[in-house]
Amino acid sequence: MSRSIIWFRNNLRLHDNAALANACRHDQALGLYCFDPGLFRETAYGFLKTGALRLHFILEALENLQEELGKLNIPLKVVIAKPEIVIPELCDRWSIDGVYAQKEHTYEELQVEKLLTEALPDKTQLHFTEGITLFNPEKLPFDLDKMPRVFTDVRKMLEKYGEIPDIVDQPGAREAWPGNEELEQWPGWEAFGLEAETPDERTAFPWRGDEKAALERLESYLWESRRIEKYKFTRNGLVGADYSSKFSPWLSIGALSPRMIYHEVKRYEQEVKKNISTYWLIFELIWRDFFRLVAMQHGSKIFMAEGIRQKPVEWSFDPEVFEKWRTGNTGDDFVDANMKELQLTGFMSNRGRQNVASYLAHDLKQDWRAGAAWFENRLIDYDVTSNWGNWMYVAGVGNDPRDRKFNTQWQAEKYDKNRQYRKLWLD
Numbered sequence: 001m002s003r004s005i006i007w008f009r010n011n012l013r014l015h016d017n018a019a020l021a022n023a024c025r026h027d028q029a030l031g032l033y034c035f036d037p038g039l040f041r042e043t044a045y046g047f048l049k050t051g052a053l054r055l056h057f058i059l060e061a062l063e064n065l066q067e068e069l070g071k072l073n074i075p076l077k078v079v080i081a082k083p084e085i086v087i088p089e090l091c092d093r094w095s096i097d098g099v100y101a102q103k104e105h106t107y108e109e110l111q112v113e114k115l116l117t118e119a120l121p122d123k124t125q126l127h128f129t130e131g132i133t134l135f136n137p138e139k140l141p142f143d144l145d146k147m148p149r150v151f152t153d154v155r156k157m158l159e160k161y162g163e164i165p166d167i168v169d170q171p172g173a174r175e176a177w178p179g180n181e182e183l184e185q186w187p188g189w190e191a192f193g194l195e196a197e198t199p200d201e202r203t204a205f206p207w208r209g210d211e212k213a214a215l216e217r218l219e220s221y222l223w224e225s226r227r228i229e230k231y232k233f234t235r236n237g238l239v240g241a242d243y244s245s246k247f248s249p250w251l252s253i254g255a256l257s258p259r260m261i262y263h264e265v266k267r268y269e270q271e272v273k274k275n276i277s278t279y280w281l282i283f284e285l286i287w288r289d290f291f292r293l294v295a296m297q298h299g300s301k302i303f304m305a306e307g308i309r310q311k312p313v314e315w316s317f318d319p320e321v322f323e324k325w326r327t328g329n330t331g332d333d334f335v336d337a338n339m340k341e342l343q344l345t346g347f348m349s350n351r352g353r354q355n356v357a358s359y360l361a362h363d364l365k366q367d368w369r370a371g372a373a374w375f376e377n378r379l380i381d382y383d384v385t386s387n388w389g390n391w392m393y394v395a396g397v398g399n400d401p402r403d404r405k406f407n408t409q410w411q412a413e414k415y416d417k418n419r420q421y422r423k424l425w426l427d
């Protein structure tokens, strides 16, 4: 009789989940998700690191995950606790042989991995598998230390020589778990110290945060509506659910696997149509990988004022100026509309993000890290490397040496000519 724990992190799914599949080599398995209390601490800017909309989204994913795991006889335990404390306790209590988790790559997550490794009982083996990225970061066609700075160079090498793993099969049911974790209450809103919020009904992301909804959206964006065929020409839109794929919130918590998207797009290209738009969706997923690799290459520099360029810039932080930006009261209607959308829904288009980030860093000359921290609080698709990487990039301390200042009123005129977007959020 052998037992395992699947420590769920940003892989809240059953499909293409290597950690889950490996854990299911044992006779009995227990699922565990930890809300690290550190996620709810106050930032240096006076708001919490994680906001209620993102929490709401994760809880939806966990509910669905619990239901699906239940069909495999795997209970899901959800706690507010540090993994490095709770996992060793569970290992002792249940005499666990192996703990399985998806590998993370950034500072706080690596710290937790280190502490957990030290705290586990001798008997228990800890296994990490890669699963966040499209390409396998363990088999890169270049030396990570020498990875080129510029996206295009990296993309070309990945496209030519990179390896995208096949989808991992979903495991079968385990023997019943001996405990009664499935009966335990999950922490309620009070336990997180947050007031519950639900997204505004004007949201561009009208779906639940779970794997089921993610797979349905993948199906509908490709096979039913065939919107993917026009993606390259609609992706700069601002209003509605369909101008872009909206995969990012599910990708960020791993309710959807990027490799699943890739293999579905390839199948679509073979069976229905291949064009510049089908290619472009994968192209954008490579941007996502790129920022992850940048973080792996540069470590915690991605969180520093001078970024990975180590460019000394005197950023200021004026709480009043920042507050106006944060709450959508700058007087620039395009920026304000986007900030209201973010505040009320936890989502904002890529076009909007570029503009508001540029406005904060280049027009208001405020510390870009405060903006990145606010995005971290609000975005339901918050992803540590996509967020901090894009912010660095726009602030001019990232990979691109060019000036990334956006003329927000010119952008509004081009992308919101009839003011439909601004009316939606400001009227």
Ligand SMILES: Cc1cc2nc3c(=O)[nH]c(=O)nc-3n(C[C@H](O)[C@H](O)[C@H](O)COP(=O)(O)OP(=O)(O)OC[C@H]3O[C@@H](n4cnc5c(N)ncnc54)[C@H](O)[C@@H]3O)c2cc1C
Pocket (backbone or CB within 6 Å): 235, 244, 245, 246, 247, 248, 249, 251, 252, 281, 284, 285, 287, 288, 289, 291, 348, 349, 350, 351, 353, 354, 357, 375, 379, 381, 382, 383, 384, 386, 387, 388, 390, 391, 394
């Ligand atoms: C300042 C700033 C902060 C951002 N913060 C985040 C974040 O926290 N989480 C996040 O997922 N994305 C972030 N992005 C990237 C991008 O805005 C979102 O991925 C995109 O808007 C999500 O919508 P979508 O899924 O419909 O994208 P689509 O246009 O349909 O793109 C498909 C997928 O490609 C990836 N992608 C697209 N553009 C980018 C990009 N610029 N960088 C990295 N990946 C990309 C995403 O995974 C996305 O789901 C940020 C961009 C900026 C400028």
